Amino acid sequence: MKRYHQYQPLLVSDFEMKEWRHPEHNHNHYELIYIKKGKGTHVINQITQPYKAGGLYLLGPEDKHYFEIQIPTHFIYLKFTDPYRYKHLSGDMRNWQHLEYLIKSRETHISGFSLSREDQQIAARLFEVVAALKADVSYNEQLIWMQLLSIATILQRNMPELMAIPQRSKDMQALFCYLHKNIYHPENLRAPIIAAQFNMTADYIGPYFKRNTGTTLRDYIQDYRKTLITQRLASKQYSLKEIAAEFGLTDESHVKKIISST
Incomplete structure (x- = not known):
C-alpha cells in the first residue's frame, strides 16, 4: 500500500x-x-x-x-x-x-x-x-x-458523546470519551463521579469497565495519563512544572512518579 x-x-x-x-x-x-x-x-x-x-x-x-x-x-x-x-x-x-x-x-x-x-x-x-x-x-x-x-x-x-443528556447510556464509547476528555481533571476521574455520569453505582463502574476492556479503570486512566505526559516530555516543549499544572498533579515529583511507573 x-x-x-x-x-x-x-x-x-x-x-x-x-x-x-x-x-x-x-x-x-x-x-x-x-x-x-x-x-x-x-x-x-x-x-x-x-x-x-x-x-x-x-x-x-x-x-x-x-x-x-x-x-x-x-x-x-x-x-x-x-x-x-x-x-x-x-x-x-x-x-x-x-x-x-x-x-x-x-x-x-x-x-x-x-x-x-x-x-x-x-x-x-x-x-x-x-x-x-x-x-x-x-x-x-x-x-x-x-x-x-x-x-x-x-x-x-x-460530538454526541460529550453533549449533556439526562439519561446517558452505558456505552463504552461514551465512557472512553469521558475519560479522554477529563484526563486533565483528576477530580472528575473518581469512581463515584464517573458512575454518576452513566447512571451506575460507584461499586458497579469498576467491574463493568474491566468486564468490557480486560483492564481496570484505574490502570486505564494511569496508562493514558502516562502516555500523554510521555509525549509532552518527548516534544521538549513542556517543563515538569507545566505538566503537573495541566494534569492537576501535586507537583513535579508526582509527574516523575507517573513516568517511572511500570
Missing part, C-alpha cells in the same frame, strides 16, 4: 478533482479534510461512506483511505505532523486539549462529523481562511494553527 510522507510540519492543499488519482494510502501525518463542494464516496479503513459538501474528516497516520468521486469535488486539506510542536502557539491550554481529544477519539468518528447548521457555516468560513493562507504557510503558520484550534473546538462541541 502506498504511504505518503510529509516533511514540513504544516501544509495546506486546496484543489478540485473530477477523478481521484491516488491509490489507497496512508501517511506519516494527520489530515483534516473539508469537502467544500461535490459528492461521492470516501473509503476509510475499508469502510465505505458517502460524502457531500460540508463533509469533514480527521485522519491519523495509520488510517488508509481514498475517494470515489461522483460529482467534481473541491477539497481543502490541512495537514500537520507533530501537534506538540505548536504548543507555544496554542494560547489557552484548553484549545490544545480540544485537538488532543479529537486525535485520541477520531476512530469513533471515522465516518466524519455531524455539525449543527450554525457550526457548519462557521467551519466553512474557517476553511476559507485556511485556504487563503496557503500561499505562504511558513509566514502564516501561526494564523493557520489558530484556525485549526478553532475548528477542533467546533468539532468537539458537536
Whole structure:
C-alpha cells in the first residue's frame, strides 16, 4: 500500500478533482479534510461512506483511505505532523486539549462529523481562511494553527458523546470519551463521579469497565495519563512544572512518579 510522507510540519492543499488519482494510502501525518463542494464516496479503513459538501474528516497516520468521486469535488486539506510542536502557539491550554481529544477519539468518528447548521457555516468560513493562507504557510503558520484550534473546538462541541443528556447510556464509547476528555481533571476521574455520569453505582463502574476492556479503570486512566505526559516530555516543549499544572498533579515529583511507573 502506498504511504505518503510529509516533511514540513504544516501544509495546506486546496484543489478540485473530477477523478481521484491516488491509490489507497496512508501517511506519516494527520489530515483534516473539508469537502467544500461535490459528492461521492470516501473509503476509510475499508469502510465505505458517502460524502457531500460540508463533509469533514480527521485522519491519523495509520488510517488508509481514498475517494470515489461522483460529482467534481473541491477539497481543502490541512495537514500537520507533530501537534506538540505548536504548543507555544496554542494560547489557552484548553484549545490544545480540544485537538488532543479529537486525535485520541477520531476512530469513533471515522465516518466524519455531524455539525449543527450554525457550526457548519462557521467551519466553512474557517476553511476559507485556511485556504487563503496557503500561499505562504511558513509566514502564516501561526494564523493557520489558530484556525485549526478553532475548528477542533467546533468539532468537539458537536460530538454526541460529550453533549449533556439526562439519561446517558452505558456505552463504552461514551465512557472512553469521558475519560479522554477529563484526563486533565483528576477530580472528575473518581469512581463515584464517573458512575454518576452513566447512571451506575460507584461499586458497579469498576467491574463493568474491566468486564468490557480486560483492564481496570484505574490502570486505564494511569496508562493514558502516562502516555500523554510521555509525549509532552518527548516534544521538549513542556517543563515538569507545566505538566503537573495541566494534569492537576501535586507537583513535579508526582509527574516523575507517573513516568517511572511500570
